[in-house]
Amino acid sequence: MNRYDELHGFLIDLDGTVWKGAHIVAGAAETIRTLKEDGKRVLGLSNRGTHSRKGISHFLKEHGIDLPPEDLILSSYVAADFLASRYKKQKVWVLGEEGLVEELKENGVPIADHPKEAKWLVVSLHTKLGYEDLNHAFQAVTHGARIIATNKDKTYPGPSGLSIDVAGMLGAIEASTGARADIIVGKPSHYMFDKAMLKIGCEARETIIIGDSLTSDIAMGELFSISTGLVLTGNTTLKMTEDSIYKPDFVMDSIRDVRQKLQLMKGLNPLKPRK
Amino acid sequence: MNRYDELHGFLIDLDGTVWKGAHIVAGAAETIRTLKEDGKRVLGLSNRGTHSRKGISHFLKEHGIDLPPEDLILSSYVAADFLASRYKKQKVWVLGEEGLVEELKENGVPIADHPKEAKWLVVSLHTKLGYEDLNHAFQAVTHGARIIATNKDKTYPGPSGLSIDVAGMLGAIEASTGARADIIVGKPSHYMFDKAMLKIGCEARETIIIGDSLTSDIAMGELFSISTGLVLTGNTTLKMTEDSIYKPDFVMDSIRDVRQKLQLMKGLNPLKPRK
Numbered sequence: 001m002n003r004y005d006e007l008h009g010f011l012i013d014l015d016g017t018v019w020k021g022a023h024i025v026a027g028a029a030e031t032i033r034t035l036k037e038d039g040k041r042v043l044g045l046s047n048r049g050t051h052s053r054k055g056i057s058h059f060l061k062e063h064g065i066d067l068p069p070e071d072l073i074l075s076s077y078v079a080a081d082f083l084a085s086r087y088k089k090q091k092v093w094v095l096g097e098e099g100l101v102e103e104l105k106e107n108g109v110p111i112a113d114h115p116k117e118a119k120w121l122v123v124s125l126h127t128k129l130g131y132e133d134l135n136h137a138f139q140a141v142t143h144g145a146r147i148i149a150t151n152k153d154k155t156y157p158g159p160s161g162l163s164i165d166v167a168g169m170l171g172a173i174e175a176s177t178g179a180r181a182d183i184i185v186g187k188p189s190h191y192m193f194d195k196a197m198l199k200i201g202c203e204a205r206e207t208i209i210i211g212d213s214l215t216s217d218i219a220m221g222e223l224f225s226i227s228t229g230l231v232l233t234g235n236t237t238l239k240m241t242e243d244s245i246y247k248p249d250f251v252m253d254s255i256r257d258v259r260q261k262l263q264l265m266k267g268l269n270p271l272k273p274r275k
Numbered sequence: 276m277n278r279y280d281e282l283h284g285f286l287i288d289l290d291g292t293v294w295k296g297a298h299i300v301a302g303a304a305e306t307i308r309t310l311k312e313d314g315k316r317v318l319g320l321s322n323r324g325t326h327s328r329k330g331i332s333h334f335l336k337e338h339g340i341d342l343p344p345e346d347l348i349l350s351s352y353v354a355a356d357f358l359a360s361r362y363k364k365q366k367v368w369v370l371g372e373e374g375l376v377e378e379l380k381e382n383g384v385p386i387a388d389h390p391k392e393a394k395w396l397v398v399s400l401h402t403k404l405g406y407e408d409l410n411h412a413f414q415a416v417t418h419g420a421r422i423i424a425t426n427k428d429k430t431y432p433g434p435s436g437l438s439i440d441v442a443g444m445l446g447a448i449e450a451s452t453g454a455r456a457d458i459i460v461g462k463p464s465h466y467m468f469d470k471a472m473l474k475i476g477c478e479a480r481e482t483i484i485i486g487d488s489l490t491s492d493i494a495m496g497e498l499f500s501i502s503t504g505l506v507l508t509g510n511t512t513l514k515m516t517e518d519s520i521y522k523p524d525f526v527m528d529s530i531r532d533v534r535q536k537l538q539l540m541k542g543l544n545p546l547k548p549r550k
Contacts, residue, residue, distance in 0.1 A: 127406045128405075128406055129405065131401065131404045131439075134404075134443055135435075135438050135439045138438070138439035138443065154452070155417075162414075162417065163410050164451045167450045168409055168413065168448070169447065170450060171447045171448075171449060171450020171451060172439065172444065172446045172450075173443070174446060175429070175443060176440065176446060177429070178429070
């Protein structure tokens with residue numbers, strides 16, 4: 001049995017793996033289609049907390065990729081689901097974009113009318129923020145709101161080059177309030193992993209994560225003992241992989257190669273425990 | 276000889292001591308006038324890096340207080356003077372307000388046209404910032420600019436209550452870049468103190484600082500062994516003074532009382548070293 005036949009669950013990172021900027025990675029749509037035709041379960045994962053699952057699903061559909069909202073595990077959704085399931089009636093204040101608010105509402109999380117009445121501050125990337133947005137978030141926390149962040153990435157590849165990401169927004173609030181984020185839901189956290197595994201419905205040993213980030217995708221695979229494949233279509237080079245403490249099971253130029261690569265790999269059957 | 280007669284230099288904090296919000300503290304104008312008539316040297320000190328000395332001098336003049344720009348030691352000015360005197364030709368990028376840019380230009384500090392060409396990022400409170408302002412500052416630092424901050428106050432009393440201050444702006448840049456501020460010029464730093472002592476032209480033992488902040492005004496007095504008087508017109512209560520590691524030499528309700536208080540105090544002559 002080859003490795004491909006052993007795997008049933010494919011967790012696929014989106015940003016840098018399926019798309020880059022506004023463009024779909026060449027062959028990504030075809031690959032996802034083939035995986036599904038082969039009977040694999042495919043979920044899209046992303047740390048980006050700026051969009052709702054509906055919004056991302058719609059964008060993918062426009063580019064020939066069929067991943068319904070329920071097959072997308074976005075940090076916006078994981079944050080919303082966490083709050084909705086454990087802190088049902090606690091109002092939140094949002095330092096983030098419209099898509100995050102949409103996802104929170106979709107999951108029934110009540111949005112506060114004033115920062116001072118919020119029990120939680122939800123922080124994500126906010127590319128349209130102004131001083132008052134920072135100040136409202138600050139006021140929510142100084143009045144007792146706990147902090148939940150979609151992720152803590154420092155940078156993302158923006159239209160004008162590498163740009164300040166959630167770590168900046170979070171840093172502003174932490175440094176001025178002395179508070180620290182209680183929860184960060186994005187990869188490689190167990191919040192993201194657990195939600196993905198619940199949805200994917202197969203065993204960890206039958207599951208692989210494919211992504212472009214050593215510190216979120218490959219790290220999550222290592223932490224939770226699932227297979228890992230690194231693509232070089234994002235921000236990671238082969239050299240960075242050599243220097244990193246995180247080692248993917250294999251490296252490929254693009255997600256396009258994943259099926260062929262795995263078919264050429266010997267199966268782990270009987271599955272060995274990972275180091 | 277009483278304590279008042281021994282003192283020749285008065286360093287007077289502005290925000291919370293001379294004014295509060297948009298209002299001059301009752302009696303502040305008269306007190307400053309009397310001190311000057313008695314032959315004392317009076318300087319105004321402030322950690323606020325949002326305004327130029329000209330702007331503040333103009334504002335004070337409108338309210339009957341005569342402190343020319345050269346008798347104002349603002350963190351905007353101390354930052355500008357530091358850069359102009361030690362890094363003459365190094366271009367800077369500014370994350371801050373118009374008054375800071377004005378003060379930098381006034382002192383001949385060259386402003387960069389693009390974040391990437393800046394050798395320094397000057398950070399201060401910026402109540403009109405947008406995401407792109409944060410992002411430009413981030414890009415300056417990721418391209419090698421060092422960080423100089425006017426101060427690192429976490430909060431200031433804004434029009435809508437306690438508001439996020441420089442620590443927030445600085446925290447955003449530090450958390451996203453991994454860099455740390457090289458220099459923070461505001462009280463209680465020696466940058467501020469040295470500049471004030473150069474201007475005031477008398478000995479430390481003949482100098483007093485009067486202010487409303489334990490951690491900037493009273494701390495600076497303790498660090499550099501000058502006399503200290505705390506006013507209760509700002510953010511500090513008598514209770515906070517009891518709990519603080521910083522102990523002023525004396526406490527008064529308002530700057531209005533400073534002359535009378537000091538006249539009732541025994542002189543230190545011959546001046547003893549401070550503990």
